[in-house]
Amino acid sequence: MKRRLLVLAAVVVSVLAGAPGVAHAEVAAPADFVNLAKVDPTILMDIRYKTAHNFVGRPVNGYVEPLCIVTRPAVQALKVVQAGLRRRGLSLKMYDCYRPQRAVDHFAAWAEDLGDTLTKAEFYPDVDKTTLFEDGYISYRSGHSRGSTVDLTIVRLPAAPQRPYVPGEPLVSCYAPVSRRFPDNTIDMGTGYDCFDPRANTFDPRIAGRPLANRLQLRDAMVAAGFRVYDLEWWHFTLVGEPFPDTYFDFPVARRSLVC
Template sequence: MNTTVTALRRLAAMAGAALLGVAAVPATAHATPEPKAPKDFVALSDVDPTIIQEMRYFTEHDFVGEPIDGYKKPMCILTRPAAKALHKAQAGLRKQGYSLKVYDCYRPQRAVDHFVRWAKDLDDQRMKAEFYPRVDKTRLFADGYIAEKSGHSRGSTVDLTVVKLPARPTRAYVPGEPLTPCYGPKKERFPDNSVDMGTGFDCFDTLAHTDDPRIKGVQRANRDLLRNALSGQGFVNLPEEWWHYTYKPELYPDTYFDFPVARRSLTGR
């Protein structure tokens, strides 16, 4: 009888050890690895470190009011041809005493999905007073401000502006601070060290249309300065957004990538 009890106890102990061994396997062992960028994607800073980067979607200062999914680092990633073309545009602008400043470059599909979820949540309007004061949130899809796919995810599209050199620092956004309309006079908008383009970045308003006739004088000259610098290097503007340009021809005209915005997405291939 004692021999039988001892054997049963040994079997129970072995079973318990086996269960502990299974439980001890790290959860990450079965996690799907993050996708990597194709070899012809680069960090813009490796091609031209003089271009200023203010990656808005890594911060809380965007139309959603929080960092956006997929932005692991505040860095600009682009296809190599687009990055090289920006480098050439930057060289021309620097001779005139200006610099490019990028707000967004490659954008993973998970970030676009984040925008879509936010747009469908009509109760979340915390950033309305700055980014879409005159647009009802129910109209964001119909009016084209939000879509389920973005050219940014193909890697050759960039949102950018022009800064007068020497560049002054831009103060950090403080979450919860009072907001002012993105289309107001420059001195009343959230401070930006860029030249006056007539609206702030990501302004959901018809004044942001590149050739809106209400944009005149210095503001018109500044938009033309940006467009002339970029169009000469193969970039095409989106007429509804003065800051939005796509390098043509695109390397990946039909592919929407979802690797994270991070240095590790460009390494270990």
């Protein structure tokens, strides 16, 4: 109860400060948020923003632990998707779940720093960094901060080993053939995760055959479980009827943030 009151107090402060719907500097999540791994430990995790293998090129603010924190209704829907996939010898793998506002702010600051092109060769090889906001790749708000939006993919079981990313290693375009891209153990989706390129659009005409079929398999499973799609990013889904549609939370991604 004490943790819940802290969150509610933070929301009230933010409204009084003129930023309705944004909860700033919370230390704990509402009881409606849970650690997905505790509810369904069969779902695989690859929480990229806790690592240096992301478009920022370093661990992102607010990711204290590599956890997938989501709202309870989203967890139940993900369990349904996972059960169906496992019957076909497949599994979900989570790239990102709840994302604190401080992480979104980190992304925005990175995008505004035009001199930082450390990860361009992999994540946005054909996109000018000056257009990242205009093109919709970076925003000052994210549905992830509401707790019911997830980034994920599908892995064939048993999951193949995935080597760790080595900071400073040569980077390969996120839309290069799967045999050349970073050896993520996902089934081939036509691009890597967080690929800032039109080829990441679910129905980009250059994506066909098996990669398109794989995208549609993920899309169909998520829609059937109650998620709506964001077709500009094949990996991105939001729960229909999410419990916090207007609140953007900022508690850190850490076990200590959770009530249980």
